[in-house]
Amino acid sequence: MAAVAEPSVGTDQAPQPEPGCDLELLKELVGPTGAWRSWSSQLHHHDAGLAHALGAFIQYQKPKKVIDMGCGSGFYVRALRARGVECDGFDGHEDTKDLTGGLCYHADFADPELPEKISSEGYDWCICLEVFEHVPKDLEDQLVDCLIAGCGKGLVLSVATPGQGGLGHVNEQPHEYVIHRLEERGLALDANSHLRLRQYCQLPWFRENLLVFRRPESGPAELA
Template sequence: MVAPDYAHLYDAFYYAHDCGVPYRRNQHWLDHFGAIADKVVERIAPQSVLDAGCAMGFLVEALRRRGVECYGIDISEYAISQVHADVRPYCWVGSICEPLPRKYDLIVCIEILEHMPAAEAPKAIANLCRHTDDILFSSTPFDYKEMTHFNVQPPEYWAELFAQHGFFRDVDFDASFVLPWAVRFRRRNEPVTRLVREYERRFWVLWNENVELRRSTVEMREQIIAAEAATRAASAVSDLRAEINWLHSEIRACRNTSRLGPIGNLVRIGLPIREIGGRLIVRMPSLVNQPVSQTFVAEYDNLCALAFLLDRPGLFALNPLHIVIAEADRLGTIVAERTVSPRLVPEFGAFVLRFAPVTGSAGHPYRVTLSVPEAEPGEGVHVWRYFRAGRSGSLLQQGNKVLAGELVMSATYGVYPDIVTDRWTPPLWSPSSLLNPASVRNLIRSATRAQKT
């Protein structure tokens, strides 16, 4: 026999470095092939076996220890030289394209044909089929990285070649104890109609399993969504309780001031609580020496403006407002920085800060900081916050203190005039949202109903 011109590739270096776990006589490979031998004996029970591509003969050794007349052939002279002395007489150097000495009850060909040039694989299959009626076969359908994998093919490629010689998949035999894609091909002399019937029967089982798995996946997804909703609801209940307690305290304050007549009404105008779009908002303490920072995640690209709900105590706001917008995950990277004259700050309403569009802003966290660094006590600007947070990843701080809720704030995206405002834009930016006791009671009722549901 003339060795194929690629036989020299399967040398000591190949077996030491190109087989994943170094391929040598060790417990890993002995256990691996011992497990395969157990299944072959248990489920096929052949009297004689040929391991086509036996390498160092570990499967030959394992089957012979289990009473099976097993032989091995491989093109690698190095591999055959490493076969254990007990089975060395039963293994030889040769090509599986060459005629074999006899027929066997079973031929095992595990991860061999992808190592052969494409032109030789059909010859090897034809030769194997001439010498048995039963072949346990596997060839990787996707490992293109290994340098000697010259002929990686999908399963249907090999099935077609075997079918040309009257060999068809045994659809009732699970060969996954070898590898997930392993197949048992057997010579079949039945009419094609019988083969089609068997394939259709197996196909229906697999199709039905696939449908059921998909249905189970959908059901699991719905269960996960329900569980997450329940978790959010539990958190919302806690927030609603806190909001209800706050609202009750404001009712008491309203009742106390209402007893004072016109003077009480003037006092009530200054209460630090209002409502926008059915959400409770609270006026935060003055920004004097207590800067407020809000972290948020941009929803779209080209962040170009932010709007805040501010108020100033009339003539007492004498010092400028300082606003800084920076990337939260890269501290020091400033997107925009402005110093705003107190005359531009509304007595109560929206203040909009526009800046150059920030490309690639979608999904990135930003931090906006508002401060009045030069104000004296009694001066300054107030910023308003929602009592409960709505934005994902929202973090609100005043000074070093972390607060519940988030700023009454909206973001605008785009390049003028093609701009869009995010879904957090409040539906009302005006003093007409000032609460009265009746409005507070309505909020309590709605919050209580939400808590019960």
């Protein structure tokens, strides 16, 4: 791993870089708001098993519209669109439009108007994978606002827990902390769904960190 920052766990303390990490490389690849930049786009890991299962799961929900926040190269957006699901995606990388062939667009969680923009689109389901741990603690509230704005019915989220480590991980959090934060905002954990989805994941961090939430009024879920 090129560089790792010591995560901030449930506090407002700024993360500190690990001893011996390449600070110049870290600055080149990770922006101040947690977004990857430059050639870091080549470092994305995609989970084909999760993409297949997630596509089936979301398709079963019959959503009108889905948003993938922190979509990277657009891998999961393509998986959903292949099933006929209308899905948008954005990422903090400034070259997102070019990197995805025009499929997705650039947006940053530091934009104070982003939650309102997301809310105006009327998304039913939100996907946010490998993002939470990259967003600095001082932007966590803004990230949560965006997640809530994009999940009219439900949310599929992954959150790296303390000690996992990774390029630009600055806000690794216990799942209990994240669950509490989202329950405070009116979501309910759908453990049955995320346990099912985890069975199809090929990458170990998704098998451990994938979570599904629902609006209580959205009804039961099944994996098609």
